[in-house]
Amino acid sequence: MEHNQHKHYTQEINITPQLMERINELISHYPEGKQKSALLPVLHEVQDAHDNWLSIELQNKVAEILSIKPIEVYEVVTFYTMFNQRPIGKYMFEFCQTSPCCQRGVEDLMDYTCEKLGVKVGQPTPDMMFEVRGVECLGACGYAPMMQLGDFFQEHLTKEKIDQLIDDCKAGKITLHDK
Amino acid sequence: MGRKILLDKINVPGIKTYEVYRREGGYSSVEKALKSLSPDEVVEEVKTSGLRGRGGAGFPVGMKWSFIDKKSGNPRHLVCNADESEPGTFKDRYLMEYIPHLLIEGMIVSSYALGANLSYIYIRGEYMWVYKTLERAIAEAKAAGWLGKNILGTGYDLEVHVQIGGGAYICGEETALIESLEGKRGNPRLKPPFPAVKGLWQNPTVVNNVESISAVPWIINNSGADYAAIGKERSTGTKLISASGNIKKPGVYEIELGLSVYEFMNSDEYCGGMETDRPLKALVPGGSSVPILPAHLIYKTANGDDRLMTYESLSDGGFATGSMLGSGGFIVYDDRACIVRNTWNFSRFYHHESCGQCTPCREGTGWLEKVLWRIENGEGREEDIELLWSIQSKIEGNTICPLGDAASWPVAAAIRHFRDEFEYHIRFPEKVKNRNHFVTEPFEKVKHLVVKQEI
Numbered sequence: 001m002e003h004n005q006h007k008h009y010t011q012e013i014n015i016t017p018q019l020m021e022r023i024n025e026l027i028s029h030y031p032e033g034k035q036k037s038a039l040l041p042v043l044h045e046v047q048d049a050h051d052n053w054l055s056i057e058l059q060n061k062v063a064e065i066l067s068i069k070p071i072e073v074y075e076v077v078t079f080y081t082m083f084n085q086r087p088i089g090k091y092m093f094e095f096c097q098t099s100p101c102c103q104r105g106v107e108d109l110m111d112y113t114c115e116k117l118g119v120k121v122g123q124p125t126p127d128m129m130f131e132v133r134g135v136e137c138l139g140a141c142g143y144a145p146m147m148q149l150g151d152f153f154q155e156h157l158t159k160e161k162i163d164q165l166i167d168d169c170k171a172g173k174i175t176l177h178d179k
Numbered sequence: 180m181g182r183k184i185l186l187d188k189i190n191v192p193g194i195k196t197y198e199v200y201r202r203e204g205g206y207s208s209v210e211k212a213l214k215s216l217s218p219d220e221v222v223e224e225v226k227t228s229g230l231r232g233r234g235g236a237g238f239p240v241g242m243k244w245s246f247i248d249k250k251s252g253n254p255r256h257l258v259c260n261a262d263e264s265e266p267g268t269f270k271d272r273y274l275m276e277y278i279p280h281l282l283i284e285g286m287i288v289s290s291y292a293l294g295a296n297l298s299y300i301y302i303r304g305e306y307m308w309v310y311k312t313l314e315r316a317i318a319e320a321k322a323a324g325w326l327g328k329n330i331l332g333t334g335y336d337l338e339v340h341v342q343i344g345g346g347a348y349i350c351g352e353e354t355a356l357i358e359s360l361e362g363k364r365g366n367p368r369l370k371p372p373f374p375a376v377k378g379l380w381q382n383p384t385v386v387n388n389v390e391s392i393s394a395v396p397w398i399i400n401n402s403g404a405d406y407a408a409i410g411k412e413r414s415t416g417t418k419l420i421s422a423s424g425n426i427k428k429p430g431v432y433e434i435e436l437g438l439s440v441y442e443f444m445n446s447d448e449y450c451g452g453m454e455t456d457r458p459l460k461a462l463v464p465g466g467s468s469v470p471i472l473p474a475h476l477i478y479k480t481a482n483g484d485d486r487l488m489t490y491e492s493l494s495d496g497g498f499a500t501g502s503m504l505g506s507g508g509f510i511v512y513d514d515r516a517c518i519v520r521n522t523w524n525f526s527r528f529y530h531h532e533s534c535g536q537c538t539p540c541r542e543g544t545g546w547l548e549k550v551l552w553r554i555e556n557g558e559g560r561e562e563d564i565e566l567l568w569s570i571q572s573k574i575e576g577n578t579i580c581p582l583g584d585a586a587s588w589p590v591a592a593a594i595r596h597f598r599d600e601f602e603y604h605i606r607f608p609e610k611v612k613n614r615n616h617f618v619t620e621p622f623e624k625v626k627h628l629v630v631k632q633e634i
Binding site: 029031034036037038039040041043044066068072075076079080081082083097098099100102103104107108135136137138139140141142143144148151152178 | 263264265267268269297303305306307308340343344345346347348359360362363364380421422424425429430463467508510512516520521524525527528531532534614615
């Protein structure tokens with residue numbers, strides 16, 4: 001458990017009309033009265049639109065939109081690893097560190113990336129541009145070593161590819177979300 | 180060349196789009212089923228095919244379908260399990276990413292068989308771009324009249340939606356998946372009642388894997404008997420194998436069940452042999468949960484028979500000398516792999532993924548991880564191997580869902596087959612401080628150090 005999880009972070013909430021339209025579309029996928037089922041997809045959409053993390057205030061807002069209790073949102077946000085409860089690096093390099101990726105050298109590659117960015121795992125760069133994380137199996141074992149960056153996978157990684165990705169992120173050439 | 184049922188069209192340019200998929204004969208099984216077969220006839224055809232659940236458990240699909248409660252009159256649902264997260268497994272993504280309409284076609288025919296009018300595909304959160312691919316494909320199918328009201332004028336209505344998860348392996352367990360689909364934490368339910376009676380929103384529900392549902396169109400277009408003619412004994416049809424680790428050609432392969440493990444490993448059509456021609460050390464044949472096999476039990480069973488890629492042959496010898504076909508997550512290890520480190524890696528995975536409902540799993544997986552970590556880091560104690568054995572034996576069978584078993588089996592198998600490697604770590608702590616210890620000096624070279632000491 002990260003100790004800074006208890007620190008209270010705030011963010012500006014902005015549910016745009018487009019976002020609301022998408023939320024309503026997601027709710028329409030479920031029968032009347034079962035709108036709670038849309039919680040996970042809605043949280044993804046809301047998180048994507050808010051620098052990839054969910055403050056308590058934002059979670060309360062989601063509860064209000066779905067007409068459920070805030071605790072029902074907190075329960076879900078704390079259970080699933082993809083929901084972030086604190087501000088995170090804009091470009092989060094999430095390396096798969098499960099067995100098949102380890103057989104293909106992901107641990108050395110993570111060390112290399114951390115060293116290059118001057119960070120430790122789970123610690124964003126001071127400018128909040130980058131963060132490195134180790135995650136569990138991403139289901140791309142045959143294309144190892146690999147990582148997730150935004151909505152996409154970066155596979156068959158090498159040190160040279162990491163260098164290139166960091167440069168591309170800095171140059172704003174990397175698309176994070178598939179909208 | 181083995182026969183291809185699922186992947187025969189995957190390399191057709193543009194097959195991802197509706198137009199090309201349709202031109203190649205796509206959706207013909209929907210026409211055939213809805214216009215000329217009753218739902219029960221579709222179920223019978225799938226029963227005849229002998230198709231077994233491709234997610235890992237291998238339960239016959241047709242039989243699972245026949246359990247669905249039709250008497251209550253409650254709405255029924257088909258839910259496709261696309262929460263592929265078993266380490267070593269990446270086959271479902273391959274299907275959904277490159278030929279998404281095959282799954283949708285299978286969803287329509289299968290939903291028709293079950294009498295379901297509202298079905299879902301639950302996909303893991305990390306496959307976000309595949310989720311979008313499926314959403315687009317569903318919209319295309321709907322625009323072409325394969326979904327919606329009164330499909331093909333037959334009076335059958337069906338809506339299919341994709342639901343995205345949030346990053347939790349446990350949601351691959353069917354009742355946890357249903358909880359998650361209801362917008363809750365992925366805590367598995369106590370069974371009974373089974374989902375076939377009380378599933379999604381307490382309605383009768385069938386949960387099937389992507390690969391199982393994708394096999395249905397071929398079965399309907401041809402016949403259950405044709406499908407059953409492929410394969411060997413009770414392992415009928417074809418299976419996707421996701422091959423990874425130290426092999427020349429990692430990737431997803433469709434095999435006819437019954438192929439020998441030797442051929443799959445070494446033929447150029449499949450894995451192409453070992454990555455750098457180093458010796459084969461171990462194999463996890465069916466995803467991280469199944470027992471690991473040492474080199475001498477991979478190509479031959481304990482009886483000396485050829486080991487085949489079938490449910491039966493891979494489990495030949497039980498857990499003492501066999502393993503399981505599982506999800507088809509085929510992970511190959513060469514002599515540089517450290518079995519202790521690998522077992523620790525798997526235990527960390529299960530600890531991380533335990534939902535926390537059952538004490539033996541919540542606590543036990545953490546203890547396994549901790550003890551394995553200290554052995555791997557040269558801080559192991561003489562009694563640790565017995566301790567690991569004791570912990571795993573107390574998790575197995577004592578939890579609501581099979582995650583507890585899945586966490587126990589890899590540890591038990593590693594100790595059973597590679598005990599000397601654990602002893603080496605405990606007795607020569609200085610030699611294992613560097614995490615790549617066997618990369619520079621494979622265990623084979625230092626094995627002689629672990630001999631029973633004379634008293």
